[in-house]
Amino acid sequence: AEALETDVLILGGGMSGVSAAHTLNSLNVTDFLLLEARHELGGRVQNAKIGDISVEFGANWIQGLGSNPIWLLAEKYGVKNRYSNWSNIAYLSEKNGWNDEELEEAVTRFEEVVFDAASKEAGRRKELGLADLSMKAGLRLVGWDAKTPAEKAAEYFSHDWEMAETPLESSFIGTIESYNESFVESGNGDNNIVVDPEGYKQVVIKHAAEIPDFDQKVRFNEVVINITYSGEDVTVSTSSGLVVKARRAICTFSLGVLQHNDVSFYPPLPEAKRDAIMNFHLATYTKIFARFPRKFWNDTEFILYADRDDRGHWPIWQPLDIPGFYPGSGVLFATLTGDYAYRAEAQTDEELQENMMEQLRFMYGPDIPDPIEFKFPRWTLDPLFRGSFTNWGAGVTEKQQQALAAPVGGDTGLRRDDTLWFAGEHTSRKYFGYLHGAYWEGRLAAHRIADCIRSDGCTESFATGLVRRQAGEMEAPSGERRRMRKRMWE
Numbered sequence: 324a325e326a327l328e329t330d331v332l333i334l335g336g337g338m339s340g341v342s343a344a345h346t347l348n349s350l351n352v353t354d355f356l357l358l359e360a361r362h363e364l365g366g367r368v369q370n371a372k373i374g375d376i377s378v379e380f381g382a383n384w385i386q387g388l389g390s391n392p393i394w395l396l397a398e399k400y401g402v403k404n405r406y407s408n409w410s411n412i413a414y415l416s417e418k419n420g421w422n423d424e425e426l427e428e429a430v431t432r433f434e435e436v437v438f439d440a441a442s443k444e445a446g447r448r449k450e451l452g453l454a455d456l457s458m459k460a461g462l463r464l465v466g467w468d469a470k471t472p473a474e475k476a477a478e479y480f481s482h483d484w485e486m487a488e489t490p491l492e493s494s495f496i497g498t499i500e501s502y503n504e505s506f507v508e509s510g511n512g513d514n515n516i517v518v519d520p521e522g523y524k525q526v527v528i529k530h531a532a533e534i535p536d537f538d539q540k541v542r543f544n545e546v547v548i549n550i551t552y553s554g555e556d557v558t559v560s561t562s563s564g565l566v567v568k569a570r571r572a573i574c575t576f577s578l579g580v581l582q583h584n585d586v587s588f589y590p591p592l593p594e595a596k597r598d599a600i601m602n603f604h605l606a607t608y609t610k611i612f613a614r615f616p617r618k619f620w621n622d623t624e625f626i627l628y629a630d631r632d633d634r635g636h637w638p639i640w641q642p643l644d645i646p647g648f649y650p651g652s653g654v655l656f657a658t659l660t661g662d663y664a665y666r667a668e669a670q671t672d673e674e675l676q677e678n679m680m681e682q683l684r685f686m687y688g689p690d691i692p693d694p695i696e697f698k699f700p701r702w703t704l705d706p707l708f709r710g711s712f713t714n715w716g717a718g719v720t721e722k723q724q725q726a727l728a729a730p731v732g733g734d735t736g737l738r739r740d741d742t743l744w745f746a747g748e749h750t751s752r753k754y755f756g757y758l759h760g761a762y763w764e765g766r767l768a769a770h771r772i773a774d775c776i777r778s779d780g781c782t783e784s785f786a787t788g789l790v791r792r793q794a795g796e797m798e799a800p801s802g803e804r805r806r807m808r809k810r811m812w813e
């Protein structure tokens with residue numbers, strides 16, 4: 324078996340691992356190694372070919388623009404993206420000749436009235452230290468209790484389609500905060516969607532390429548199976564027999580990987596950390612792509628469908644064969660979440676295609692053609708991910724969030740002797756679920772480790788404090804907080 328030694332071992336080559344590597348290098352910590360199970364970088368940023376266009380199986384949008392670091396990286400590396408118009412929607416249901424004005428009205432009401440009222444209520448509860456609730460309860464408190472098919476579809480579009488779980492499963496404060504922080508605070512509330520032939524993953528790959536000699540600092544196709552840690556060091560072994568010993572390690576594996584015990588930890592992780600891992604939710608958001616010989620759909624960026632009695636049944640479609648995207652491609656995709664996504668993943672491609680065609684023929688008539696190509700990722704069944712992204716579940720506490728992100732190894736309760744660190748979208752206080760969350764968490768862990776390398780007591784440097792604020796780990800200073808509260812909650 325091959326044995327290696329390094330100062331800092333980075334586990335996982337997604338956005339978080341690469342951002343940690345890039346940051347270590349910029350802080351002159353150059354003795355590091357990154358292990359990745361796949362043959363390339365990117366993690367949950369993955370694309371595939373359908374016909375001759377590239378589609379994104381995982382992350383697709385850049386949220387909020389403005390100060391979102393992913394937006395800055397995409398611009399820097401020339402990763403092609405364009406404005407995504409979330410109000411360019413066709414509203415479909417059986418009612419009214421497939422043009423449901425009631426659905427449009429419900430979407431507008433939810434976005435313009437209900438969400439604002441919910442934001443204020445969540446903010447008030449947070450300020451007063453009142454208990455968190457489920458999003459469902461929070462919505463009820465402000466007078467929204469989805470009853471009609473239109474209201475259910477509107478609620479799905481604004482909530483489930485973003486968090487990948489139902490309002491009943493989601494935290495009230497967590498949802499509102501994540502939305503406001505990710506979309507509003509970092510920019511203007513808009514999103515861009517990546518339409519690059521080389522894929523969104525180029526943001527990660529090109530970021531890594533800026534690190535000198537990176538190809539000598541990465542090992543692909545290495546599946547980590549065990550992580551043994553102490554107050555002195557961390558030893559990691561992989562399924563190929565590789566053993567790496569490091570003074571410190573950063574584990575960026577997804578929450579799902581941690582929940583499924585795909586990697587064994589020795590000693591077992593502390594109880595508070597295990598509780599937190601199990602209590603957070605790894606949601607599933609499944610995109611299903613089909614290429615048709617001709618297009619038969621609406622010329623809008625989104626098609627929202629309100630089913631008569633089944634909330635979540637093929638609710639959202641995105642045509643790519645529209646002007647400004649990929650005209651002539653014949654590509655359309657649907658998104659399913661939660662139980663609908665789990666069911667889809669459990670079906671064969673043929674079964675799911677049949678279900679999809681049944682729905683499309685219901686909406687567009689019996690004469691539409693079958694697809695020439697049909698593809699979708701099974702995120703939950705993939706042992707390297709076990710789902711798509713983290714959702715702050717109802718009943719998850721702030722303390723658990725801290726435990727999820729905390730390093731382990733030491734026995735003094737100070738950072739000084741901790742050896743095993745955690746980063747990834749799931750450890751982000753406010754940007755969980757997003758690429759910018761993964762990015763900031765990687766940077767933050769790298770900064771903290773550099774502080775420990777530099778000073779015996781891991782004294783926090785000015786730069787680390789700054790990253791901590793950018794990463795949303797701590798509240799902004801009170802003046803700024805007041806201004807933010809005014810915008811978001813008052």
Ligand SMILES: Cc1cc2nc3c(=O)[nH]c(=O)nc-3n(C[C@H](O)[C@H](O)[C@H](O)COP(=O)(O)OP(=O)(O)OC[C@H]3O[C@@H](n4cnc5c(N)ncnc54)[C@H](O)[C@@H]3O)c2cc1C
Pocket residue numbers: 334335336337338339340358359360361364365366367368380381382383384385386545546547548575576577580585586608609610702706707708710711712746747748749756757758759761
């Ligand atoms: C369907 C979908 C849609 C999304 N949409 C958006 C979006 O529009 N905008 C947005 O900002 N975010 C979106 N996200 C979330 C975003 O993709 C993630 O937040 C981000 O990519 C997570 O990065 P990470 O580094 O934390 O984790 P990962 O990308 O999961 O990186 C962890 C790495 O560890 C590797 N690994 C796992 N287990 C092992 C092992 N045992 N041994 C070795 N290596 C291992 C994995 O292969 C992976 O490369 C979406 C995600 C999905 C799945």
